[in-house]
Amino acid sequence: MEKIVLPDIKDLHLIDVYIQNGGYTALKKAFSQTPDDIIDQVKKSGLRGRGGAAFFAGLKWSFMPKTSSKPKYLCINGDESEPGSFKDRQILEFNPHQLIEGTLIEAYAIQANAAYIYIRGEYHKWIKLLEKALADAYEYGFVGDKMKEKLGGNYSVNIYVHKGAGAYICGEESALMNSIEGKRGYPRVKPPFPAQNGLWGCPTTINNVETVANVPPIINKGWEWFSKIGEPKHPGTILYGLSGHVNNPGIYELPSGTLLTDLIYKYGGGVPGNKKILCVIPGGSSMPPLRGEQIEGIKMDAESLKAAGTSIGTAGIIVMDEDTDLVQVLARIAKFYYHESCGQCTPCREGTGWMLKLLNRIAKGEGSTHDLDLLISVASNIEGNTICALGEAAAWPVRFMITRFRDYFETCVSREVTIPVANKVHSLRHTEYPLAPIKD
Amino acid sequence: MEFTFTPENLNRINEVISHYPEKRPAVMGVLYIAQEQNGWISYEVMKEVAYVLDMKEEEILGIVSFYTMYHEKPVGKFHLQVCTNVSCMLRGGYKIYDHVKEKLGIENGGVTEDKLFSLEEVECMGSCGTAPMIAVNEDYFENLNIQQIDQIIESLKNK
Ligand SMILES: Cc1cc2nc3c(=O)[nH]c(=O)nc-3n(C[C@H](O)[C@H](O)[C@H](O)COP(=O)(O)O)c2cc1C
Ligand code: SF4
Ligand code: FES
Numbered sequence: 001m002e003k004i005v006l007p008d009i010k011d012l013h014l015i016d017v018y019i020q021n022g023g024y025t026a027l028k029k030a031f032s033q034t035p036d037d038i039i040d041q042v043k044k045s046g047l048r049g050r051g052g053a054a055f056f057a058g059l060k061w062s063f064m065p066k067t068s069s070k071p072k073y074l075c076i077n078g079d080e081s082e083p084g085s086f087k088d089r090q091i092l093e094f095n096p097h098q099l100i101e102g103t104l105i106e107a108y109a110i111q112a113n114a115a116y117i118y119i120r121g122e123y124h125k126w127i128k129l130l131e132k133a134l135a136d137a138y139e140y141g142f143v144g145d146k147m148k149e150k151l152g153g154n155y156s157v158n159i160y161v162h163k164g165a166g167a168y169i170c171g172e173e174s175a176l177m178n179s180i181e182g183k184r185g186y187p188r189v190k191p192p193f194p195a196q197n198g199l200w201g202c203p204t205t206i207n208n209v210e211t212v213a214n215v216p217p218i219i220n221k222g223w224e225w226f227s228k229i230g231e232p233k234h235p236g237t238i239l240y241g242l243s244g245h246v247n248n249p250g251i252y253e254l255p256s257g258t259l260l261t262d263l264i265y266k267y268g269g270g271v272p273g274n275k276k277i278l279c280v281i282p283g284g285s286s287m288p289p290l291r292g293e294q295i296e297g298i299k300m301d302a303e304s305l306k307a308a309g310t311s312i313g314t315a316g317i318i319v320m321d322e323d324t325d326l327v328q329v330l331a332r333i334a335k336f337y338y339h340e341s342c343g344q345c346t347p348c349r350e351g352t353g354w355m356l357k358l359l360n361r362i363a364k365g366e367g368s369t370h371d372l373d374l375l376i377s378v379a380s381n382i383e384g385n386t387i388c389a390l391g392e393a394a395a396w397p398v399r400f401m402i403t404r405f406r407d408y409f410e411t412c413v414s415r416e417v418t419i420p421v422a423n424k425v426h427s428l429r430h431t432e433y434p435l436a437p438i439k440d
Numbered sequence: 441m442e443f444t445f446t447p448e449n450l451n452r453i454n455e456v457i458s459h460y461p462e463k464r465p466a467v468m469g470v471l472y473i474a475q476e477q478n479g480w481i482s483y484e485v486m487k488e489v490a491y492v493l494d495m496k497e498e499e500i501l502g503i504v505s506f507y508t509m510y511h512e513k514p515v516g517k518f519h520l521q522v523c524t525n526v527s528c529m530l531r532g533g534y535k536i537y538d539h540v541k542e543k544l545g546i547e548n549g550g551v552t553e554d555k556l557f558s559l560e561e562v563e564c565m566g567s568c569g570t571a572p573m574i575a576v577n578e579d580y581f582e583n584l585n586i587q588q589i590d591q592i593i594e595s596l597k598n599k
Contacts, residue, residue, distance in 0.1 A: 071461075083525045083564035121472075121509045122565050124578040160459040165468055165507035168563065182464040184506040200461065243527035243568035250569045285526055285564075316568065318527055332529055336563055 003253045004237050005213045006094055013129065015136040018097040024142055026216035030105045031153045038109040042215065045223035046235045051077050051208030052313050054234060054302040061205060063195035064110040070202040071113035075180065076103055078119040078209045079164055079171035082284035083336060084316030087239035088209035090251050092126040095213065096133035100159065102212035104143065105219060107157045110205050114158050118176050121165040131161055168340040172388050173206040186342050187388035210239055230255030234301040241316040242268045256301040263300065264319055275321040279405070283313025285333050286393030288400035327412050330401050331359035337394030348391045351382040355398050367413040372402050443484040445492065449473050453492060463493045467503055471510055480511040516551045516558035518596050521575040524561055527568030536572045537561060539586050543593060556597065
């Protein structure tokens, strides 16, 4: 199978090697066409976002106003902080020029005045690698003022790298824009959407690193070629990340729709000690977990995973063997979202804390079955009641883990309610005996 | 302690400012430069950053307290960051973390008496496929076991 984003070419990160292998020809080709032509091809290719929501890339670009009295901006999202995700980092290290070329093509397509690549601060080393590649691309005239001379035409754009500083929430697109603006990374209420009111109140498009890295091959080889790779509704290759209890963890670039079991057994070399699988999270820690006996036949693409009751997310697959302590795992996941909640919305700020407390209580062996119901109730009350999707990201693992592994969790709690009466009443109220509606 | 940027760093700051249509967005980059020069973000540092960027001191504090990578108190010469999030946890992240705590005799957020080491339990660092991991200042060490941790700490002591 051909690899599109991370081909096996030695030293591809060097600009000369990249050019020898056809690099920056897609950019030239794009510049000989109109921006609308480019958007059209990306639309027809079926390319979907790789940052979590699998939104159609071409459609998103077409939301940008054609004429605007304000400048327009492009943001590339390399915040990559969802536990289980480590794919964008490979692009920064092994194929940074394809990211730069994709960024330039997208910038041209939406006629951006500047592009910002936002990379999480912990990726210091990879930021340096990207900055080196960017400096070379500037020197060769592919970026910045020299573009007009080098590529002909009337368009030029600068690309800047913006270094994050440790905040998962800045991966959320509106928080990311606030962060670039030099503010606390608080998500914004939507609408207005970024295409109308984004960075500095100007029209803005945000795409993930892997998404844009797919653009140059689409322009070069054509949308038809791309649309035939993998699953038609979510075409292309995906950088699948395998971690946890597998013999060969790592990133595997394979067509969309690859079987989850193939990824784990054929590519990942199976589970150490040939143990059984208890649980798999298919798309980074915020996605609904699957039971081990559920994974047979499940394809890894947005539509198939949706049908299977979960989501592709960042395609970071976390495998847990039969000896895993799921209570500890869920408590750790809850701790993460509690830590990363920005605190703007009460359900998320308070709910993540309550869920963590309840899970820690269960982990200490002091939990009751009512706590399980209470957890589901708290999670359900976060979902849909917050400004951004971190609410769901925190609630889903809790709600789905407990409902799907109810038998497992029942063995970790007692039937007796050991907590003080006030709490008991509180937990009952939310479950079996909801308060009667107030009538006048 | 008074803090002023070195002339070279003032040049770097001007370069960062030039990336944006206004001064304020440079604040994250400027804070990194300040932290590099001073080791951590003290009140005096915030005052100076505010001055350089025409911002209010409390706005700088708002940024520093939001982002975890700005140190609000001094850290050791080697700042050890151990990831204990799920993928690392499944491959021994907590064993590594507990071992480091015991070996250095410090808790999360602590600094050793000789100011050589400090410790921080961190969230996913993007090394899930090469877990468990530890970052020393800006460098990643991955696929670790306890022996390797001991070696890393010993070699840092002699650095
Ligand atoms: C809490 C939260 C964290 C996110 N983190 C990231 C991230 O680290 N990287 C990313 O590309 N998208 C992340 N997203 C999704 C972005 O909001 C956005 O949808 C994405 O960057 C769009 O790019 P795409 O359409 O190319 O996928 C996150 C979303 C939420 C709600
Ligand atoms: S859902 Fe959570 S993270 Fe998102 S804006 Fe609300 S409080 Fe902040
Ligand atoms: S969970 Fe530790 S690096 Fe991702």
